[in-house]
Amino acid sequence: MRRAVSVLGELMVTAGVLVLLFVAWQLWWTDVTSGRAQAATVAELQQEWSADRPATPAPADPAAPVAPDVDQTPPQGDAFAILYVPRFGRDYAVPIVEGTATDDLKEGIGHYDGTAMPGEVGNLALAGHRVTYGKPFNLIADLQDGDAVVVATADRWFTYRVRSEEIVSPRQVSVIAPVPDRPGETPTEAWLTMTACHPMHSARQRYVVHALLESVTDRSAGPPASLAAVG
Template identity: 45%
Template sequence: MIVGRVARGLGELLITAGLVVLLFLVYQLWITDMFAARTQDRLHHQLDQAWGHPPPRQPGVERARPAPALPPVYLGDGLAILRVPRFGLDYSPVIVQGVSAANLRRGPGHIPGTALPGQLGNFVVSGHRTTYGKPFSRLDELKVGDPLVVEVRDRYYTYRVTGSEVVTPNRLDVTYPVPGRPGVVPTRDLITLTTCHPKFSASHRLIVYGELADTTEKSAGLPPVLKGA
């Protein structure tokens, strides 16, 4: 009798534990995607409204390198739109400012303090690979030469993938102005995309590097790499 009760109790506990794990997986793999999709819709709408107005004039001395036409962006707000032809026409996540847990639930996040799109230095963006819309789930499919288009208010910046590597989470040097070279003054406009590796694990980071290859004013239409996507 006692053995039977223990067996039944153990069985009920295992069933309950299994249901809890199943519900957790449903939440992680589907519910968070629904949350992210709604958030991304709002971010796209907010950018459409913000970009519908001309950017404020920047008084001061003329610059040899024009600064990106980006208004001040608060943490969690939309900064730019990322388009990757290899991922299809529908791929266009809004990049938000900041990489806190709350920010990354909204979309891929720009690391504050790194360069802005089209700016000299390293524009670094991190994103989820398996949850919250999994914007970087296919990052491992990118190949050298693939275009990465970053859309801002008045232009498109087309970067080209230059390489990738898998590193440990403590490799912060990938976010430096010149990745892997602390203290070196940047001379190129770079982009670095980071995500967890492998999928469903945070033991390592997958890093994709790119360099600015072309800038297209919106008044000139879509950049060539998007016309053929």
Template identity: 45%
Template sequence: MFPFRAKLGIPSLGMRTVVRLLAELLITAGLVIALFVAHLTWGTDDYARRAQAGLNDELDALWRKQTTVSAAVRPGGPRMVPQTAARPERGRAFAVIRIPRFGSAWRYATVEGVSTADLAKGPGHYPGTAMPGQVGNTVFSGHRTTYGGPFNRVGELVAGDQILVDTATATHVYRVTGHKVVLPTDVSVVAPVPGKPGARPEKARLTLTTCHPKFSAAYRLIVFAELARSEPRASA
């Protein structure tokens, strides 16, 4: 009878070992996933906060230089006529986006470019699209969840809401006209006339793009706006 028990005990011991190993693997996998999610949630947010601080310092220096030059070459100083700065270098800060609906604290320095490195810093301006205030389509893209999620709430915007874009000497005030969800392959939304590739633009438009739904890149959420007015930037 003892040999029989021994034979029964061997497979039983082996099964317990397998179960224990599987449990340890699942716990380890869970910890790895938790650490990864924590990195995406807090690690990237911290990186974006530090990047925004650097971009704001960069903008302060750039705007002081541009407004000084503007005052020197135009009688009456920089408040005379809002001017659009020269197209910035890739990865460099050049403007600020503000959305009053989200409160006065909602303010993001933007960079030229939409590469992975660019969007980790904040909203990025699509190279080749119109500059703020110009006739055509000014397009900005931004993360909806990670890296601070600057465009996390843009789906809440409704027709008539303001989107403000500050440059060195001007504030360009756009009003939302609508939004839609498209496939990532639909590049017509960034055309000079959104949805009409090849059409000649006659208005100054603004387009915001971000992933949809949250935590997924299956689609793109697009917010459309049109320029209502441009005015001298208050602190210029």
């Protein structure tokens, strides 16, 4: 009996250690590896975009609809834009990849399939982790009305301004409708919606931020004023 109890105790200790190692891997190591990979993707995109290419003029009305820089939906998992959020820090720059599957969100911020592309009328809907895998939306709840959310593509800077926040059920998919929270309504403006699990370390709800397009500028003109510190 004593031997059985001793063996059981050793097994429980081993199991506890394995659980702790798994938690450390999930919460720390995935941040390290995904963070490095995402930073490398950002650097690759910036290098690719820095190559000489004709600039695409921005529309006279900065809030007018524009033709997307990408002619069609990128292949799933491909990075096609970079997200900058000054509220998250001057060094914050995360790739936006097509798709919101588990593997896609390891590579950066996911673009919901079928939603608008940057600058288009409709709703550019994005998903990101608050913990693990680089945790790009870790500080989403810190965003305030009026904060800038900037999307960079090969040719343009799109500056959105935060308009509202809400906490919803994961089943409330109307938050990513072309007009947020108004399914079936025809859009006339360009929105950006960011979604992340809520509360922290839980998938019970979603924290959602909506932002409205304020301006569109050519990349050749340099970053918008809200990103002056980013460069």
